[in-house]
Amino acid sequence: MECFICSTESNEVPSAGDYKQLACPVCGEYRISGTAISLFNEKNWKFNVEEARRWLASQQGGGTIPLINSERAASLI
Numbered sequence: 001m002e003c004f005i006c007s008t009e010s011n012e013v014p015s016a017g018d019y020k021q022l023a024c025p026v027c028g029e030y031r032i033s034g035t036a037i038s039l040f041n042e043k044n045w046k047f048n049v050e051e052a053r054r055w056l057a058s059q060q061g062g063g064t065i066p067l068i069n070s071e072r073a074a075s076l077i
Contacts, residue, residue, distance in 0.1 A: 001020075001022065003022055003024035003026070003027055004020075004022065004032050004037070004040065004047065004068075005024065005027045005030075005047045005049055005052045005053065005056075006024065006026055006027055006047075006049050006053075008024055008025060008026050008027070010022045010023060010024040010025065010027075011023045013029070015031070017031075018033060018034040018035075019031045019032055019033045019034060019067065020032055020034075020037065021065065026053075027052070027053055027056055028056055028057075028060055029060075029065055030056055030065060030066045030067070030068060031065055031066065031067040031068065032067070032068045032073070033067065033068065033069045033070060033073075035069065035070040036068055036069055036070045036072075036073040039070055039073060039074070040073065045073070045077045046077065047073075047076050047077060048076055048077060051076050052068075052076045055072070055076060
């Protein structure tokens with residue numbers, strides 16, 4: 001599967017919620033909500049790669065996997 005942020009081939013990690021969890025070799029591991037994915041598909045959104053990576057870097061290392069919900073996604077396009 002491609003990374004939602006940078007389109008690099010990434011591994012999808014099995015998840016139990018309404019989100020996809022990806023492990024991108026460039027961006028790192030993150031989750032993206034089903035609602036955010038729907039918005040990206042409907043509106044043909046693209047992440048601002050540098051902004052999204054900066055946000056992910058600020059969230060990683062805290063013991064939880066960062067979740068990009070629809071509000072956060074809208075701020076990172």
